[in-house]
Amino acid sequence: MLVSRGEDGGKIRRHLKHISPNRLERLRYLAGIAVKLTDDPCLAIDTGQLVSLASYGILGYSFMQSRSLEELYIQVKKNMWVLDPTEKNALKLSQPEGRYVISYENPPHWPEVPYFYIDLFFSALLHQSRELSRKNLDGAVLYLKRPAEHIPPTYSKKLGIEVIGNSETDLLILQKETVRETFPDTHLFHSPSFYSHCDVLLGGMKKESTLVEKVRHSLLGHSGRADLETIATEFGMSSRTMRRHLTTLGTSFRHIQKELLVHISKEYLANTPLSIADIAELIGYHDAPTYSRAFKQITGHTPAEFKKQKPAKE
Known part of the structure; x- marks a missing residue:
């Protein structure tokens, strides 16, 4: 542009x-x-509406595993160091009297574009909330610290919620029942963002047969932790039939699962400060040694060696 x-x-x-x-x-x-x-005074708002969950890489995949908006916001707060490394605890979550409040204290201040960052943050958060929940967020209100006269009339229309100025803190208020409502079991698999993100995560892996690719996508929907019977049922076949098809292709369900988990863990090793033990637990291994053996079997290196190298995305 x-x-x-x-x-x-x-x-x-x-x-x-x-x-x-x-x-x-x-x-x-x-x-x-x-x-x-x-x-354009609405440039940050418009830009935020283009920021999908998939654009956050492995962090976006973590966001997409949320089973409610409340889980999403807890994940965002926990990982704010990625979005705003200057303020470790800048985001506050509270639940007063039937409401759910997300307040952003002391956001980055850029005198040349004083409102850009906070507008971008809340616009992206609202967009991603709707993307994940497929709800309109009725009753939500955004309160901004700036004078009301500095808020263009188009803000409310673009964000789809009421926007009010002269607040003591920049904060978003939502209905508690909307935030805490659990998503249906199938919400993730119907999300365009989920499938586009699967493509991103799987992009670095060697292309395989159509069946292997479909098994990888299905496993991602279960954080890589589903068993053979669960995945086979999703494909309308018995576990024995799927096992036979995979054997014909020269692979196995266990190998596909192990390879996928290792590939996902590479993103955590390269792009987060998480310990190897934390990563092992995160992707479903009971202990770090078992994870390390699996990682070395697939890559030829231990996780510690890979993390030390800090390689570019493969």
Whole structure:
């Protein structure tokens, strides 16, 4: 977008190389250019509506495993260091009198684009909440610290909720029953975001037969932990029939499952500070040694060796 509007793409890339590697500083630089070029007060709102769960990589996959909006918001709070490394506990969750409140205290302040970050955050959060729950979030209200006259009339329409200014803190209020309602068992498999994210996670793996690819996708929907009988039933066949088909293809359900779990764990090893023991537990292994043996069997390296190398995404 910036290049199409006449900004020197090479100049932007050169500048990005020399500014802080902090993702917020890079976003701040790009936001400043974009707002200056477009003169659009709703640019951050529009951008947030384009941020899908799949765009967060392995963190997005974790978000998509949430069984309610409450679980999603707890995950977001727990992982705010990824989104905002300057404030470890900036996000607050509370539940007063039938309401669910998400308050963001002391968000990053960029004088050249003072409202960009907070608008982007809440716009993306609302979009992802609807993406995951498939609900309109009726009754939600966004309160912003800025003066009411600094809120364009189109904000409420674009966000799909009421927006009110002059608040002491930037916060989003939702109906508690909406936030705590458990999603149907099938919600994940009907989510376009889930399937697009499966493609992202599986993109680095060697392409196999159609059946193997389908088994991988189905396993991802169960965090990789389903057994053969469960997956076979989803395909309308017995476990014995599926086992025979996979054997014909030169593989097995156990190998596909182990390979998938190892592939997912690579994302955690490369892109999070989690310990090997935590990662082992997260992907379903009972202990770190068992996980390490499986990892080495698939990759030829131990998780510790892989983590030390910090390789680029494969």
